[in-house]
Amino acid sequence: MFKLESQSFGLDISDLSLKIIKLEKDGEGLKLSSFGETRIPSGIIKGGEIKDIENLAKIIKKGLKQVKGKRIRTKYVISSLPEEKSFLDILQIPVMNEEEIENAVRFEAENYIPLKLDDVYFDFEKIQPISKQKKYQEILIAATPKHIVDPYFKALEQAGLRPIALEIESLAIVRSLIKKNTSTGPLLIIDFGETRTSFIIFFGKSLRFTSTIPISSQALTENISKNLKISYEKAEKLKKKEGLEGKKEIFEAIIPPLTDLAEQIKTCLKYYRSHAPKDQTLTDKRKLERILLCGGGANLKGLVGFLSSTLKVKVELSNPWINILKETVKEVPELSFEKSLAYTSALGLALRNYD
Ligand SMILES: Nc1ncnc2c1ncn2[C@@H]1O[C@H](COP(=O)(O)OP(=O)(O)OP(=O)(O)O)[C@@H](O)[C@H]1O
Ligand SMILES: [Mg+2]
Numbered sequence: 001m002f003k004l005e006s007q008s009f010g011l012d013i014s015d016l017s018l019k020i021i022k023l024e025k026d027g028e029g030l031k032l033s034s035f036g037e038t039r040i041p042s043g044i045i046k047g048g049e050i051k052d053i054e055n056l057a058k059i060i061k062k063g064l065k066q067v068k069g070k071r072i073r074t075k076y077v078i079s080s081l082p083e084e085k086s087f088l089d090i091l092q093i094p095v096m097n098e099e100e101i102e103n104a105v106r107f108e109a110e111n112y113i114p115l116k117l118d119d120v121y122f123d124f125e126k127i128q129p130i131s132k133q134k135k136y137q138e139i140l141i142a143a144t145p146k147h148i149v150d151p152y153f154k155a156l157e158q159a160g161l162r163p164i165a166l167e168i169e170s171l172a173i174v175r176s177l178i179k180k181n182t183s184t185g186p187l188l189i190i191d192f193g194e195t196r197t198s199f200i201i202f203f204g205k206s207l208r209f210t211s212t213i214p215i216s217s218q219a220l221t222e223n224i225s226k227n228l229k230i231s232y233e234k235a236e237k238l239k240k241k242e243g244l245e246g247k248k249e250i251f252e253a254i255i256p257p258l259t260d261l262a263e264q265i266k267t268c269l270k271y272y273r274s275h276a277p278k279d280q281t282l283t284d285k286r287k288l289e290r291i292l293l294c295g296g297g298a299n300l301k302g303l304v305g306f307l308s309s310t311l312k313v314k315v316e317l318s319n320p321w322i323n324i325l326k327e328t329v330k331e332v333p334e335l336s337f338e339k340s341l342a343y344t345s346a347l348g349l350a351l352r353n354y355d
Contacts, residue, residue: 007074010349038063048082057158130204172348192297217297243301296342
């Protein structure tokens with residue numbers, strides 16, 4: 001098994017694109033072995049739900065043939081599941097031995113997951129405490145409906161692949177962005193994608209909260225296209241070139257959804273502030289004062305400055321190579337830092353192989 005697994009690659013399946021990353025050992029460390037991105041025509045996946053298994057399988061096959069770097073010879077893949085269709089939560093249970101945990105977690109999970117356990121694929125793991133605690137332990141539970149997951153399995157198998165794990169995207173993001181999976185203060189990760197934005201709050205050794213909102217980088221392009229009466233393609237180019245720092249008419253086109261985004265981030269921060277104190281393990285009620293951005297949309301010029309001045313919180317671009325390369329290195333010759341931000345989930349999925 002170990003041998004097979006050491007061959008696997010990461011496949012991030014989004015509504016409109018799939019991204020492939022394969023890493024390989026390089027002395028003590030790791031290096032990039034293969035990577036690639038392939039577009040998915042709209043309608044094949046909608047909001048993380050696969051509508052057309054056959055065509056997705058074909059696109060995956062095509063994507064595999066087109067990778068840059070080394071050819072991918074393995075069938076073994078670690079692929080993503082959509083955050084917006086999944087449930088992640090944290091349970092607190094009394095300290096008990098390993099055998100008792102599973103029953104206790106299953107019993108408790110019924111109260112947390114808004115679906116019948118029979119209708120979901122369910123998994124859990126113990127969260128390592130950040131401070132000494134005696135009375136109870138924390139368990140991260142994850143569930144995705146079977147009717148969402150099964151088509152992913154089918155598409156991967158039809159593409160000739162063997163999924164060794166399917167992982168909810170936020171878990172992959174955290175693996176790639178949080179150095180050694182530990183953060184002494186709470187932080188908010190924002191994945192600003194083409195079709196949606198995800199929030200992930202991480203503290204200690206686990207993510208604590210996730211949610212997805214429909215604000216998207218695509219919406220910025222659509223606004224430019226509409227306001228300036230130009231094609232989507234031209235608008236996309238202008239968005240990347242100008243961002244918030246260029247022409248006034250571009251700024252004006254994209255500022256409404258970004259203001260909306262800032263409001264939603266505020267709501268998320270407020271939610272955390274009101275819930276964190278109830279979280280008994282987090283005895284030091286440190287404020288959430290740091291935001292990390294990832295996803296292709298994070299590259300928008302002026303976004304970091306806009307969010308930090310609006311939210312009065314430290315906002316930075318994340319480093320998806322932090323657990324792969326030396327800390328000071330944020331890109332490789334083949335994959336620029338800008339591109340790497342869009343590969344955050346794929347890098348995290350590929351890294352799972354080396355956990
Ligand atoms: N330099 C840039 N400036 C502004 N936006 C950019 C830049 N580079 C990429 N983007 C935007 O990033 C988006 C793609 O991001 P990403 O690859 O993270 O999305 P995705 O993972 O495919 O979609 P999703 O996560 O929403 O399912 C596109 O909308 C693109 O316009
Ligand atoms: Mg994405």
